[in-house]
Amino acid sequence: MFYTLLFAPLIGFFINGLRFKSSDAKVAGLIASSALLISFVSALGLFFQLQGLPADARVLNFQLFQWIQVSNFSADMSFTIDSLSIVMTLIITGVGFLIHVFSVGYMDHDERPAKYFSYLNLFVFNMLLLVLGSNLLVMFVGWEGVGLCSYLLIGFWFTDPAKAAAGMKAFITNRIGDAGFLLGLFTLFALYGTLSFSEIAALVPKEPTTEWLSPINLACLFLFIGAMGKSAQIPLYVWLPDAMAGPTPVSALIHAATMVTAGVYMIIRLNPLFLAAPNAMMVVAFVGALTALMAATIGLVQNDIKKVLAYSTVSQLGYMFLAVGVGAFSAALAHLMTHAFFKALMFLGSGSVIHAMHEEQDMQKMGGLRKSMPITHMTFICGWLAIIGAPFFSGFFSKDEILWMSFHSPRGHIVLWVMGAVAALFTAFYMTRLMALTFWGQSRVSKDVHPHESPLLMTFPLIVLAVLSVFAGWLCVPHGLGSVLPGHPHNLLEEWISPLLATFEMPHGSLSLEFTLMGITLLGVTLSSLLAIYFYVIRPAIPAQNAQKMNGLYNLLLNKYWVDEAYFKTLINPLVRFSQILWEKVDVKFIDKITYSLSDMVKNAGGGLKMVQSGNLQVYALYIVAGLFFSLFYLTMR
Amino acid sequence: MLSNLMSIGLGHYLLVSAMLFGMGLWGVLLRKNILVVLMSIELMLNAVNLAFVTFGYFLNDANGAVIVLFVIAIAAAEAAVGLALIITIFKNYKEVNIRFLEHLKG
Amino acid sequence: MSEVIVFYFFAAVTLLSGLRVISTSNPIMSALYLVGSMVGISGLFFLLNAPFIAAVQLMVYAGAVMVLFLFVVMIFDTKDDGKKGNSPGPLVGGLKALSIGGLAGIFLYVILFKISNFGYLSPDPSAPQFEVKNMAKLLFTDYMFSFEVLGLLLLVIPIGTVALSRIRGGTHAK
Numbered sequence: 036m037f038y039t040l041l042f043a044p045l046i047g048f049f050i051n052g053l054r055f056k057s058s059d060a061k062v063a064g065l066i067a068s069s070a071l072l073i074s075f076v077s078a079l080g081l082f083f084q085l086q087g088l089p090a091d092a093r094v095l096n097f098q099l100f101q102w103i104q105v106s107n108f109s110a111d112m113s114f115t116i117d118s119l120s121i122v123m124t125l126i127i128t129g130v131g132f133l134i135h136v137f138s139v140g141y142m143d144h145d146e147r148p149a150k151y152f153s154y155l156n157l158f159v160f161n162m163l164l165l166v167l168g169s170n171l172l173v174m175f176v177g178w179e180g181v182g183l184c185s186y187l188l189i190g191f192w193f194t195d196p197a198k199a200a201a202g203m204k205a206f207i208t209n210r211i212g213d214a215g216f217l218l219g220l221f222t223l224f225a226l227y228g229t230l231s232f233s234e235i236a237a238l239v240p241k242e243p244t245t246e247w248l249s250p251i252n253l254a255c256l257f258l259f260i261g262a263m264g265k266s267a268q269i270p271l272y273v274w275l276p277d278a279m280a281g282p283t284p285v286s287a288l289i290h291a292a293t294m295v296t297a298g299v300y301m302i303i304r305l306n307p308l309f310l311a312a313p314n315a316m317m318v319v320a321f322v323g324a325l326t327a328l329m330a331a332t333i334g335l336v337q338n339d340i341k342k343v344l345a346y347s348t349v350s351q352l353g354y355m356f357l358a359v360g361v362g363a364f365s366a367a368l369a370h371l372m373t374h375a376f377f378k379a380l381m382f383l384g385s386g387s388v389i390h391a392m393h394e395e396q397d398m399q400k401m402g403g404l405r406k407s408m409p410i411t412h413m414t415f416i417c418g419w420l421a422i423i424g425a426p427f428f429s430g431f432f433s434k435d436e437i438l439w440m441s442f443h444s445p446r447g448h449i450v451l452w453v454m455g456a457v458a459a460l461f462t463a464f465y466m467t468r469l470m471a472l473t474f475w476g477q478s479r480v481s482k483d484v485h486p487h488e489s490p491l492l493m494t495f496p497l498i499v500l501a502v503l504s505v506f507a508g509w510l511c512v513p514h515g516l517g518s519v520l521p522g523h524p525h526n527l528l529e530e531w532i533s534p535l536l537a538t539f540e541m542p543h544g545s546l547s548l549e550f551t552l553m554g555i556t557l558l559g560v561t562l563s564s565l566l567a568i569y570f571y572v573i574r575p576a577i578p579a580q581n582a583q584k585m586n587g588l589y590n591l592l593l594n595k596y597w598v599d600e601a602y603f604k605t606l607i608n609p610l611v612r613f614s615q616i617l618w619e620k621v622d623v624k625f626i627d628k629i630t631y632s633l634s635d636m637v638k639n640a641g642g643g644l645k646m647v648q649s650g651n652l653q654v655y656a657l658y659i660v661a662g663l664f665f666s667l668f669y670l671t672m673r
Numbered sequence: 674m675l676s677n678l679m680s681i682g683l684g685h686y687l688l689v690s691a692m693l694f695g696m697g698l699w700g701v702l703l704r705k706n707i708l709v710v711l712m713s714i715e716l717m718l719n720a721v722n723l724a725f726v727t728f729g730y731f732l733n734d735a736n737g738a739v740i741v742l743f744v745i746a747i748a749a750a751e752a753a754v755g756l757a758l759i760i761t762i763f764k765n766y767k768e769v770n771i772r773f774l775e776h777l778k779g
Numbered sequence: 780m781s782e783v784i785v786f787y788f789f790a791a792v793t794l795l796s797g798l799r800v801i802s803t804s805n806p807i808m809s810a811l812y813l814v815g816s817m818v819g820i821s822g823l824f825f826l827l828n829a830p831f832i833a834a835v836q837l838m839v840y841a842g843a844v845m846v847l848f849l850f851v852v853m854i855f856d857t858k859d860d861g862k863k864g865n866s867p868g869p870l871v872g873g874l875k876a877l878s879i880g881g882l883a884g885i886f887l888y889v890i891l892f893k894i895s896n897f898g899y900l901s902p903d904p905s906a907p908q909f910e911v912k913n914m915a916k917l918l919f920t921d922y923m924f925s926f927e928v929l930g931l932l933l934l935v936i937p938i939g940t941v942a943l944s945r946i947r948g949g950t951h952a953k
Contacts, residue, residue, distance in 0.1 A: 648777070648778065649775065649778055650774075650775030650776060650777045650778030651771075651772070651775055651778075652710075652771055652774070653701065653702050653703070653710075653771065656701050656702055657702055660698060660702065
């Protein structure tokens, strides 16, 4: 069953890859979706198999082959199904399957849908390698593979140079992160001589070290750099908004639900290592909180619907890193799961909207779509309520757990809570703004566009994801809430993965403090949602006036703090200039010159020798006579 | 000096032979007409024949003359073939000026 | 005494004719002077007590080969129409003269200084070394193989010559 799980997407990749020129979306989509369905069913099977095992031995190991064996070091191509990886696998294959089904409808007008589906399947295969690997090397193979597929899919319509550039930006930024990841691997290898998760967990010291330059700390920081690149944290987040150039289902799958969560998964997997390096965890928490806040501010003023969702993703990923940074690993996993559902839902919903609006993505040209796209509207509302943290929707449970942990954990801090809470307020504002501009209020749709509801192939996944967004939260009810709710629901997710978490003492917090903080956040969220409705539905003229009044601030946010421009000016342009100089001065003038001078020498020598053969018979006779003369001269004068 | 001129020895004949050879060489290297070149080659062959017979006479050896017999026969054969080739060249290029026949240049 | 005069006479004929061979512009005259040179050499052969070789020289060389030459020379219309052709230049011409001069110099050096006594050997003029019988003996014993090959060569040469210069279609060709 494991093999069908892992290899069904790979086979789908090959089948669709061989027929990549086909333009039949239905056949390609059928192949790809069936592959994912097989994977999902296998994952379910493995899940039930795991459930049957006792709680402290919920591990299934599979080894494909012995990969590297060099003196003391060995890394096998082996995989581990345990409680953590099965959660990730179910998310990947389940949400992936829904997105594949959606794509069949979305890509029906495209030229090369088979190529698209083959890339998608390859991506799922690599993502499975990443989460199922039992050592860091297999994870790294999958890590690189998803980076590659991300590049291929973002730049899917590569004939547009801007889209191709977006793909390159994603890949290069990823690579910078990967350099950090590799440094982390080297440090870990130098430290422990192994890269296997179980062995590292056994070798990590129980006492945390507070030395900044200790190898464990450095390893964690390097690995976090890799996570920064893959999961779009500051400063390597710049690729994610540009990645919206790819097809929307790609954004849903890769940049919301799966690939970008790889960094979070890595840290959860290596939680013993990180717990022993509190300084690194602090860095992680702060970077996460700062990212959550900054991305939320940028999302406030964006007009492209996908960009808003992209910045929202960056922001929510920041929450996940904040969670792992303060030691709340199960909260991070919970938020990962709920975010996968509601963000994929919203991306697919926006895909449905864009498809109906004939590829129009500017929200200022939308409005009032609730009438023409009811199903999309309803499902989007579910996602919206989930992300802003409306009570008892899925996002509420996971986000509030994170906020509480950032305040309450021994490695947390009130500043972190403040940043997280403010980001939550902003999240509520911009998501409500998105809903208002897109679905509510008056229609600003141009006359020649007639939006209509999307076909069943596209609305079916939306409905499923909406149900999950609403109800999935009940899997991860935090302790405090669970104790006061009727029926005392447990935090099932936390109980499921707790055997894999290293011991981390979390003192008992006071319930009243927890509910106070929760209440403050809820109040703030409600107020900011109402403010957004007021600005964008009731008095639509106000935002424009505000933008004019706070022109500087508005421009700063609209231009994303000019981070991309700064990168270009300080890093990229000098590097390009340097490469150009190297090319002109060193390569062309110096190295090429050496090789050409060698060949020119040979050519000229040949040319020189050519002169001997003049074609003139008498000159040839002269050569004979001259030779005769010299030999006779030598013989007689000896 | 005069005694040298009065009685004929090996050297005299060899001088004649050498001078003939030099003249033949001159013709081969410096004349434009290809037929004259061929004739100069014959001249050189004659000079060599003279040298052979001279040495045969003065060394009491008959081998010299036998070799001359062979040389004459072969020279005749070579002249025949050479002339046939020249006729073919003339038919193709309409030229007997050796300066125009540099087709194998380079 | 008479020998000396005859030698000088024939030597002069040979050398002067040879000179005229390479200096005349008319190739027919060139061929005729070559005949003269050959006659002179034949005379020298007589002086060297080799009458058979002298006769062969006259008959084969001067008689057959030069007639062949004259035939071919007369086929060509050798008027000097002033076309210069690719003259290799004075440098090469100078080199040619130089090399000939050098070669001649070596010959002179050898003849004048290396042959002791200028070669006043005492040959036996009545010795029968150049008699036909002696030569035939050598020809059919020591030089047997070369003799046979020479015969083969004399067979191949006319065949080759005809093959080189024939016209396709023979005498009935258009």
